[in-house]
Amino acid sequence: MSATAASEPVLEIEGLRVAFRARRSAVTALRDVGVALGAGRTLALVGESGSGKSVTSLSVMGLLPRNGAVEAGRILYRRRDGTRVDLARLDETRFRAIRGREIAMIFQEPMSSLNPLFTVGDQIGEMLLLHTDLDARARRRRVIEMLELVEIPAAASRMNAYPHELSGGMRQRVMIALALVCEPALLIADEPTTALDVTIQAQILDLMRRLQRELRMAILFITHDMGVVAEMADDVAVMYAGAVVEAAPVATLFARPSHPYTRGLLATIPRPGRPRGERLVPIPGSVPALSAMPPGCAFAPRCPIAVEACREPVALAPLEGDHRVACHLAHAHETVAAHG
């Protein structure tokens, strides 16, 4: 039994189904999503556009758009005091005591969480005003501390800067400071480095790893980049068309990818040292629209090894230990990895 399973998870999503109402119809954006995240660990949700990874994170934050709703399932969060709450059924008043304080979120675009009209110091200070009983002097001290923690040079003067006066990398740091000022137990990071240049990405990932160690937070890391997954995650859940198709500890996933989609994703990315000119193996076709999901396995129409049985629905089931796969063929004969 692994460390994740032994220590009680901070976050446990079970059978989550989310739907969006369109004009006269409804589309299901998440189908039976189940993942668990242990204290102090990082779970990466990886997938392409439309896979449902961002909808999952917004569901955890209670920030689904108005036309979206949780139709089934639970999002169990273990609070600091040890009690467990189901975030999918929490009323807004009680959610406010958790959001920002115990669970925080950072985004790809820092300006979506920063207000252009206030200095960065005021914005971080406001979080403290809302969630702590620190006085003005103590708040100011804490703001400077936070800016120093995220390695912003000359923090005492930079706190008076407006977001537009900072570079992209610097704004990303301010957003992280804003998210972490109340020392959340769970940080949701939705493509936090996707818009950044590679050297700045390296800085931010390094910073996130250090802060995770120091603050002992769990991170739900949403990304499409397998390189970032390999670097940041303890556990990985691969999503496709609104469902988790494979979940495993990171080393297992890269060593023994068992869902044809996971194997396809890994074959499709250029990687350092691969002989140049050696062709990438693309996944044919494109992701099905949510309104036109194929029956059975959603990946079957693009799958190189699909058979008749793939028209039947398939659920995520254990393959070996913590390794779970939603593929008829992976379970039919365990040697399916040899196809890869």
Place this chain on the structure above:
Amino acid sequence: MAEPLLQIRDLTKTFVTPRGTVRAVDRVSFDIPRGSITGLVGESGSGKTTLGRTLLRLVEPTSGHTIFDGTDLNALDAAGMRRMRRRMQIIFQDPVSSLNPRLTVGAIVAEGLVAHGIGTARERRERVAALLEEVGLSPDHMSRFPHEFSGGQRQRIGIARALALEPDFIVADESVSALDVSIQAQVLNLLLDLRARRDLTMLFIAHDLSVVEYLCDQTVVMYLGRVVEVGPSRDLYTAPAHPYTRALVSAIPVPEPGGAGARTILRGDIPSPLSPPSGCVFRTRCPIAADVCAEDPPVAVRAGPDHIAYCKKIEAAHDLV
């Protein structure tokens, strides 16, 4: 060795802004060999997009030259330039905003043919049908509009449009950056096929270094308007000479747990182009900078066959490899 298709010599573009003059592209020189794909990498603000446009004269350079197949583009008058344009095309990053939503795909792809008065309407239609097939779309798509297509398909439409005039040279500016990885691989394979089939020469501008390593024969690295290193991709990625390239290569996330080697994490951000550092523009973030780096700009140093870097500490740099 054959004469390169493009020779870029001391190309400079400055923009005058209310807050001062910006040298977006500063005395850039390198060659693009015939039939090669040259990658141009650098971070936001490095000037790579401006360079791509300046060397096509879509933006007038402030000084310097682009010698295209023996002709100095900057010496041509408007009529001469228009004739030359047929031979060079550009594909943009954003397949949504670069395709006119009111035109059918057929009209978009035929635009260049119409502008240059090539063929009858019927011949143009046949040509467009063939082009759509060549990029992996169907001739039936001709009468449809851009919004009916996915991101990857729209990028293919942009590529078909660029190919319509049978150019010798294509600038692809972040052409796969907005695509999902499974679709990105489809488009990269298409570019490789086209190069082989049509003997195209390409300048591929990108910030994703893994993609450039995969696709490009030669890589040019820019920082704050300057070229800092040029070399065969094979050598540049395995033995980067310039400290900036080394940091850039070491920062690439490797899709393999525990696969990332020792990493050089650069401190701080790219400086403001309004007040670039004196001497070597990279020295303020360089882990091995010395006093001499603040004096005058570094000159080209040979780091290997067809491989040069602009760094005064290049000997020291080699010791660290």
